[in-house]
Amino acid sequence: MLNKLSWKVASIFFIFIVIVEVLLFSVLYTNLVSDQVDEVLDGLLARGNSHRDVLEKSFDDITLNHVALMETEAATDVIITNNEGEILSKSTAATDEITHLIKDNDYQNTRHIGRVIEEKWRSAPYIATLSPIVVEGEMMGHVYMFSPSDSVQQVVHELTRQFIIIGLFTVLLTIITLFILTRFLTLPLLHLKQTTERMSMGETNISLEMTKRKDELGELAVAIQTLARDLEHLKNERNDFLANIAHELRTPLTYIKGYADIASRSSLTSKDREHYLKIIKEESEQLTMLVKNLFALAKMDQNQFSILPEQVKLCDSLDKVINRLHPVFEEKEVRLELECPEEVEGWVDPERFQQVILNLLDNALKHSTAGGTIQVSSNKKEGRAVVKVRDEGSGIPSEELPFIFDRLYRVDKSRSRASGGSGLGLAIVKEIIRLHSGQISVESSLGNGTTFIIDLPGGENNG
Numbered sequence: 222m223l224n225k226l227s228w229k230v231a232s233i234f235f236i237f238i239v240i241v242e243v244l245l246f247s248v249l250y251t252n253l254v255s256d257q258v259d260e261v262l263d264g265l266l267a268r269g270n271s272h273r274d275v276l277e278k279s280f281d282d283i284t285l286n287h288v289a290l291m292e293t294e295a296a297t298d299v300i301i302t303n304n305e306g307e308i309l310s311k312s313t314a315a316t317d318e319i320t321h322l323i324k325d326n327d328y329q330n331t332r333h334i335g336r337v338i339e340e341k342w343r344s345a346p347y348i349a350t351l352s353p354i355v356v357e358g359e360m361m362g363h364v365y366m367f368s369p370s371d372s373v374q375q376v377v378h379e380l381t382r383q384f385i386i387i388g389l390f391t392v393l394l395t396i397i398t399l400f401i402l403t404r405f406l407t408l409p410l411l412h413l414k415q416t417t418e419r420m421s422m423g424e425t426n427i428s429l430e431m432t433k434r435k436d437e438l439g440e441l442a443v444a445i446q447t448l449a450r451d452l453e454h455l456k457n458e459r460n461d462f463l464a465n466i467a468h469e470l471r472t473p474l475t476y477i478k479g480y481a482d483i484a485s486r487s488s489l490t491s492k493d494r495e496h497y498l499k500i501i502k503e504e505s506e507q508l509t510m511l512v513k514n515l516f517a518l519a520k521m522d523q524n525q526f527s528i529l530p531e532q533v534k535l536c537d538s539l540d541k542v543i544n545r546l547h548p549v550f551e552e553k554e555v556r557l558e559l560e561c562p563e564e565v566e567g568w569v570d571p572e573r574f575q576q577v578i579l580n581l582l583d584n585a586l587k588h589s590t591a592g593g594t595i596q597v598s599s600n601k602k603e604g605r606a607v608v609k610v611r612d613e614g615s616g617i618p619s620e621e622l623p624f625i626f627d628r629l630y631r632v633d634k635s636r637s638r639a640s641g642g643s644g645l646g647l648a649i650v651k652e653i654i655r656l657h658s659g660q661i662s663v664e665s666s667l668g669n670g671t672t673f674i675i676d677l678p679g680g681e682n683n684g
């Protein structure tokens with residue numbers, strides 16, 4: 222069945238084309254008809270003139286009769302009158318109409334070449350012409366030629382018949398052309414619509430033949446196919462994410478339940494019980510942290526996570542974080558250095574900025590060994606602020622680098638429990654930096670260390 226769009230397109234085109242066709246055909250028709258009628262009238266006048274020419278040569282009874290005789294054999298008729306309008310010779314009976322025509326004539330205005338005196342072939346029974354007979358400058362009489370209007374009507378009728386046939390044929394051809402054209406245009410659209418409907422029902426494994434087309438429909442098909450792939454990717458990602466969250470939640474809960482069972486045994490010494498309760502507390506704290514981080518990320522996804530940027534002297538801010546962390550670093554015998562060669566200002570939310578640095582330093586410390594150094598630096602670059610966090614730790618395998626900012630992604634899955642990470646830290650860092658219109662990148666070499674580079678909008682005085 223034809224669908225709505227094709228109907229619309231087809232009917233608009235059809236109306237337009239038919240209007241053009243009707244216009245062209247009627248102009249052509251009128252011209253052809255008037256040409257045909259002129260031809261018949263000219264022929265009649267020429268015949269009358271040639272009779273007149275003969276009569277001018279010998280204006281006598283023999284010739285008069287001879288002319289009348291000639292016309293009795295032809296479809297046309299002649300009536301010859303003298304100057305007073307009396308009939309001298311005729312090839313047909315003078316009917317009322319004929320007598321009328323002869324009487325009504327204004328001879329004075331008729332030139333020697335003659336003229337048409339009746340051309341209403343539609344209404345009058347005859348068409349007629351008049352040729353004056355002039356011998357030696359004296360008007361001798363008139364040759365009237367008559368032809369039944371039927372003959373003209375027949376010619377016109379035949380013409381009309383042909384026009385109707387051609388017209389119908391043209392309209393038919395127009396309809397067929399439009400039908401093919403709209404099918405060509407709307408069938409693919411219909412197909413695309415069905416495809417997107419299938420997509421909205423959840424089907425994402427879609428391959429469209431139409432992507433091979435080199436036109437706009439082909440482009441649309443490519444766009445839809447890309448959309449389907451993106452959807453598929455998102456769906457997989459969401460499933461993975463949910464599976465990961467379930468796993469992340471289940472593990473600490475299993476620990477908590479296990480240790481709670483042990484702690485409730487009555488045979489336990491109070492020292493042991495305290496130990497297990499401490500583990501339970503730690504696990505639940507970690508769980509709380511995980512849920513908090515997930516919630517923060519969800520808020521960032523919905524753009525409900527607000528940052529309040531202001532002019533911040535980055536060195537001071539970094540110094541504060543470092544001072545706070547010093548005891549932890551000292552305990553692990555890792556040196557922490559701050560390098561601030563110049564005053565750098567950033568347009569950042571101070572609290573979020575510190576959260577980012579804390580996360581990066583936490584990672585750096587986790588992956589460093591005793592005796593290593595972690596270096597934090599800030600610099601200006603083309604009016605922007607660049608902060609680097611470099612460690613000399615284990616490094617990240619290059620094939621893992623593209624994924625470390627993904628949610629719940631950890632390079633070493635087994636170590637996480639001991640180190641307490643859930644793989645959300647860098648995802649949150651990346652989101653916070655994005656909200657600041659900044660960028661974060663990472664360089665790492667396995668065994669040699671890792672550097673995180675943050676690019677942030679600079680403050681007004683960075684110039």
Ligand SMILES: Nc1ncnc2c1ncn2[C@@H]1O[C@H](COP(=O)(O)OP(=O)(O)O)[C@@H](O)[C@H]1O
Nearest residue numbers: 584585588625631632642643644645646647671
């Ligand atoms: N400085 C670093 N050195 C080595 N590996 C790192 C470093 N920072 C992050 N990573 C890797 O990236 C992963 C993701 O980091 P993150 O999102 O902070 O998760 P978490 O710290 O909870 O494991 C970490 O599990 C770790 O494998």
Ligand SMILES: [Mg+2]
Nearest residue numbers: 584642646647
């Ligand atoms: Mg981390």
